[in-house]
Amino acid sequence: MSNPRFTGTERYVATGDLTMAVNAAVTLGRPLLIKGEPGTGKTQLAEEIARSLARPLYEWHVKSTTKAQQGLYEYDAVSRLRDSQLGDERVREIANYIVKGRLWEAFECDEQPVLLIDEIDKADIEFPNDLLRELDRMEFYVYETQQLVRARHRPIIVITSNNEKELPDAFLRRCFFHYIRFPDAATMEQIVAVHFPGLKQELLKEALEAFYRLRDVPGLKKKPSTSELLDWLKLLLAEDIPPEALRAADGKAVIPPLYGALLKNEQDVHLFEQLLFMNRRAGR
Amino acid sequence: MLVRFFMMLREAGVPVSLGEYLALLEALKARVAGTSVEDFYVLARTVLVKDERHYDRYDRVFAEHFRGLEAAFTGPDATALPEEWLRKLAELTLGPEERAKIEAMGGLEKLMEALRERLREQEGRHQGGNRWIGTAGRSPFGAYGYNPEGVRIGQDASRQRSAVKVWDRREFRNLDDTLELGTRNIKLALRRLRRFAREGAAEELDLGGTIDATARNAGWLDLKLVPERHNAIKVLLFLDVGGSMDDHVRVCEELFTAARSEFKHLEYYYFHNFVYETVWKDNHRRHAERIPLVEVMRTYGPDYRLVFVGDATMGPYEILQAGGSIEHWNEEPGSAWLERLRQAYPRHAWLNPEPEERWEYVPSIGVCRRLLEGRMYPLTLAGIDRATRALNAR
Numbered sequence A: 001m002s003n004p005r006f007t008g009t010e011r012y013v014a015t016g017d018l019t020m021a022v023n024a025a026v027t028l029g030r031p032l033l034i035k036g037e038p039g040t041g042k043t044q045l046a047e048e049i050a051r052s053l054a055r056p057l058y059e060w061h062v063k064s065t066t067k068a069q070q071g072l073y074e075y076d077a078v079s080r081l082r083d084s085q086l087g088d089e090r091v092r093e094i095a096n097y098i099v100k101g102r103l104w105e106a107f108e109c110d111e112q113p114v115l116l117i118d119e120i121d122k123a124d125i126e127f128p129n130d131l132l133r134e135l136d137r138m139e140f141y142v143y144e145t146q147q148l149v150r151a152r153h154r155p156i157i158v159i160t161s162n163n164e165k166e167l168p169d170a171f172l173r174r175c176f177f178h179y180i181r182f183p184d185a186a187t188m189e190q191i192v193a194v195h196f197p198g199l200k201q202e203l204l205k206e207a208l209e210a211f212y213r214l215r216d217v218p219g220l221k222k223k224p225s226t227s228e229l230l231d232w233l234k235l236l237l238a239e240d241i242p243p244e245a246l247r248a249a250d251g252k253a254v255i256p257p258l259y260g261a262l263l264k265n266e267q268d269v270h271l272f273e274q275l276l277f278m279n280r281r282a283g284r
Numbered sequence B: 001m002l003v004r005f006f007m008m009l010r011e012a013g014v015p016v017s018l019g020e021y022l023a024l025l026e027a028l029k030a031r032v033a034g035t036s037v038e039d040f041y042v043l044a045r046t047v048l049v050k051d052e053r054h055y056d057r058y059d060r061v062f063a064e065h066f067r068g069l070e071a072a073f074t075g076p077d078a079t080a081l082p083e084e085w086l087r088k089l090a091e092l093t094l095g096p097e098e099r100a101k102i103e104a105m106g107g108l109e110k111l112m113e114a115l116r117e118r119l120r121e122q123e124g125r126h127q128g129g130n131r132w133i134g135t136a137g138r139s140p141f142g143a144y145g146y147n148p149e150g151v152r153i154g155q156d157a158s159r160q161r162s163a164v165k166v167w168d169r170r171e172f173r174n175l176d177d178t179l180e181l182g183t184r185n186i187k188l189a190l191r192r193l194r195r196f197a198r199e200g201a202a203e204e205l206d207l208g209g210t211i212d213a214t215a216r217n218a219g220w221l222d223l224k225l226v227p228e229r230h231n232a233i234k235v236l237l238f239l240d241v242g243g244s245m246d247d248h249v250r251v252c253e254e255l256f257t258a259a260r261s262e263f264k265h266l267e268y269y270y271f272h273n274f275v276y277e278t279v280w281k282d283n284h285r286r287h288a289e290r291i292p293l294v295e296v297m298r299t300y301g302p303d304y305r306l307v308f309v310g311d312a313t314m315g316p317y318e319i320l321q322a323g324g325s326i327e328h329w330n331e332e333p334g335s336a337w338l339e340r341l342r343q344a345y346p347r348h349a350w351l352n353p354e355p356e357e358r359w360e361y362v363p364s365i366g367v368c369r370r371l372l373e374g375r376m377y378p379l380t381l382a383g384i385d386r387a388t389r390a391l392n393a394r
């Protein structure tokens, strides 16, 4: 294959199955849908694909009010109405009121770009369906100016979802899909190393142990994610916390110092404290 | 052979379409993946499976379908599949020519016999994967596709498997949305409830939309309406707190509480096994503070939707007879009280955590369903869908 291949970068750890999914999507020109817990690197993935393949990146961050049409273009009819009241000359040219969306910009790019559609599940349930034609045909029509916009190069499309809504089947059928599993300890070590190159082995080991122990506490409202682990490590380093502090003298688990970076929810903290207390009383 | 894999996936409830199947063939042809089984596993999953809840089913099917084959390659160079073989994999079926060849060799049985022979010979000796391929590039494994059920080469060889394969680890098991409602899929259930809450909303003027449309309309007023943002639905929730129900009740309470802000009103009441003349609000003080059902019906108007959650599993007399309650002496049978509630709240539904297949074997569930004229639904995602539809029907 003449296509350049995506691999991880020095800033991003990509597991084998993730790189395979990316390369399959790039080679066959299919949108790649990425799901996974918050903080598993979904958004960053698109940036890294662009970086590693040396392609421009267009980011479209979706909100609950975002409409598919906004990715194509918007006709600013209100400005035009106002201009007409003011007798502005611009008003004659409707193209003056056409505002290009991210998809249009990506279509116009003179090399193959990467297009990120981030958090597609935030939008209305119809949103993905409204993009089907554009994703299939890589073109759309601007009615106001009677102009057909066609992609100069089919963008590499990465779509992320946090599972807030089900996505329609017709949309799913067109995508390749990869679910980023929460990193296991070995992968997490690599990720940490990317962010904190010189971190001491001992601190890393204790920190990861405390981190995964915390994630295993049943019934947490919000399990700490990769980003929270990274924040916490930053704090530990800034405060110069020694590895021993992450574990009690008798080797048992303790409430980790600066846990506020990991558990952001009052109830979760309480739950964790109770469990520790019970374990200690049970003499374990 | 791939066709069979594809069919097995469909049977296992992974919704793969023909388009996706063709995409997989395309990907194989484009050599996106390397030639190991592991590569094929990931590639096919990327292309065929669009929901992590189906990953586990995929793993199981993969294990079942490829186990025999894989064992055949559990030699020293166990994981590498010959490239040719992969290409074979991509073929839908054998051509008539190949089938004729096999016949000429004495049929499939003979061929497999020969293969086993070969396998024994090669054992222990490291030979490049390609040696597996028959003369003239025709893979005997193609025959496998011709009759996949036929053979499992090397399956009973008691060699040690090096490591547990990804698909055998079943790491995605807990992502499958199994039938019953639990804390895992509660978020999804919540979404359905929210949708339900929205559906009842009235229309209101969409100011932005109206301005926009009017502007487009060269200044002629063009009114636009959207569903009202705040919600109109009011819900009365009646929860059974009989011992076996505790877990389910908790899930349901969580569910409705989480959806609380979506409803205009949400009121809980508890009962035990069946509804009689009183219910209560605080489960710890159920003996002290009983609330007459008549009072409930007086307080909340017929615009409330009534939702029962209960397993409806008891002696039928507990429903049908005066004095049938196991807790107290009821002057009137529970069925009479249920009927009054049904009259008072025309829009009602009963969610039952018992699996639907079991309903027909439990007489009291049958009685209850008859009294409800069928408006009992299983406490699953799909059941909640059906229930909310019934609750919104006029």
Ligand SMILES: Nc1ncnc2c1ncn2[C@@H]1O[C@H](COP(=O)(O)OP(=O)(O)O)[C@@H](O)[C@H]1O
Pocket (backbone or CB within 6 Å): A011, A012, A013, A014, A036, A037, A038, A039, A040, A041, A042, A043, A044, A045, A191, A194, A226, A227, A230
């Ligand atoms: N595989 C990874 N390699 C390097 N950093 C990662 C990885 N996964 C997550 N991170 C870090 O975690 C944080 C969250 O990543 P992000 O892409 O925003 O996650 P998501 O979009 O899935 O919520 C970022 O700071 C990112 O640097």
Ligand SMILES: [Mg+2]
Pocket (backbone or CB within 6 Å): A042, A043, A044, A118, A160
């Ligand atoms: Mg993100």
